[in-house]
Amino acid sequence: MELVAKRRQKQGPEGISYNKSAKQSIPDLIDLSVGDTDLITDSRIIERARADALKGYTHYGDPKGDPELAEAILRAWREDHGESVPGEQLLVTASSCLGMALVMLAMLDPGDEVIIFSPYFSVYREQVELAGGKPVFVPTYQQEGYAISERRLRDAITPRTRAMIFNNPNNPTGAVYGRETLEMLARVAREKDLAVVADDIYTYYFFEGEYLPIRCLPGMAERTVTLNSFSKNFLMTGWRVGYIIAPSPLIQAMSDINGALCYSTPSISQRAAIEALALRAELGACYGSVYRQRVEYAAGRIAAIPYLSLLPPRGTFYLFPGIEATGLSSREFCRQLLEKAHILVTPGSAFGSEGEGHFRIACTVGLDALGEAFDRMQGLKF
Ligand SMILES: Cc1ncc(COP(=O)(O)O)c(C=O)c1O
Incomplete structure (x- = not known):
């Protein structure tokens, strides 16, 4: 069979x-x-997880995230980026691989197109296709410093385009995109009514400029989905914990889907993530x-x-x-x-x-x- x-x-x-x-x-x-x-x-993160596991954090948790972690994420966001994000715009996820799949499953109808700047983190393609979407690749080149060309981006947009995935700094190229690129992407997104799915998981690894979330540009919070993860910034790849900030209807749709996939993010990992955030500086x-x-x-x-x-x-x-x-x-x-x-x-x-x-x-x-x-x-x- x-x-x-x-x-x-x-x-x-x-x-x-x-x-x-x-x-x-x-x-x-x-x-x-x-x-x-x-x-x-870091051993302090591991110790926190151990201590909290012994206190009983060994159960299913709140499907949207451990309330203490959610509060810590929103506080850190406010302190670092000056933006107060309401709780209903946050979903804690068991990794940003799962997070990106949830975004695509909640956002796409069959045949919807998603722009991916290439070279790209390999898994994006599967995440879009899994949701019935169609990846559309917009090339970037070493000889152009991996700059994103507005012309190539505009040429790739069709009536079926729903979103673009934007990864900054970029895996695999190591490219970093500054304010000018972010403003160009934001302008195109607003004009063409597209979502920007910002994969912001290497934010501690800017060697030039600094992290500016694209969602913080004018008019972008309502159309940006920001993914973050503790994997790279805190060397916590095996803990499988990340989060998404997005408009609340999308958060609710993703949370519903997540309920069927893994229900809640591992409780112990979330306790570890609280400590990680406290040590972030x-x-x-x-x-x-x-x-x-x-x-x-x-x-x-x-x-x-x-x-x-x-x-x-x-x-x-x-x-x-x-x-x-x-x-x-x-x-x-x-x-x-x-x-x-x-x-x-x-x-x-x-x-x-x-x-x-x-x-x-x-x-x-x-x-x-x-x-x-x-x-x-x-x-x-x-
Ligand atoms: C650009 C990018 N996004 C997402 C991920 C997945 O991260 P996570 O461990 O949170 O699933 C990776 C992992 O290599 C990555 O490079």
Whole structure:
């Protein structure tokens, strides 16, 4: 019997590599492939979760989020961005992967189009298609500094366009978008009556400029869905906790769907997130500088490798070097890097067709391991 539905019998998008067999069979492998960190969550956050679990936070919680966490998120938002967001505009989610899927499931009717700037975080495509939507890709290019072109954006808009997904700083390119781009996107969104789905999960990793939520621009709160997550900003990838700020009818629709998917976000993780927010000034500065140091070190090493090209890093903990000089496809380049140098990275094609000709390095190992990886790369010829 065929158990998989016809609609799921497609070849899925080329995902981010998680090469288990390489990890097992290559003892000196340096893994720069997954956007997860080598650092453990701060011990005070872990202790808070432990203590609260022992107090009884082991049950289902409020489907919209632990009231104390909700209050802490809204307070932090007010302090950091000067905007008072009412409680009914917040939904705590079990990660922003789930969050983005909820947004699409609640926002799209079959055939609705969602603009995605490419290269893009691979999962967006599945999240849009899962909801019956159609992803429409608007390219950005290394040679243009990954700038978002207003003309290309306008050309991609049709009567079916509902929303654009905007990720700042950007995974995989490391690009950072400033006020001018935000204002352009806001202008187009208002004019064409589109929603902006802002994936703002690397906000502590701006190396240039600072985080300005697009929802804070005039007239944008009513059409912006802001996703955030504790995964990257607080090195809490395994805790699976994030949140969404959006107009209340959408929050209610997402909460209803979430009720059928996981009901409430893990209680223990939410208690941990309360502590994380209390420590945000200290941890944000610390993690920002740790990753900035790694990324800048890696960029310096890449500059000395003739077969690679790179823009100066501006945010996140990713680098997205070009490999045109090798004449290889990104998959073949990554295969050879694994075979010849025991380095695991992600082919650019995993991030959409505009990612071809690149590969992604996640600087999620310490400086010593990064140094070793670049020593190996420097010795290669293509
Ligand atoms: C741009 C972007 N959005 C969302 C996510 C998913 O985050 P979470 O761990 O909260 O599901 C990631 C994870 O790599 C990401 O890079």
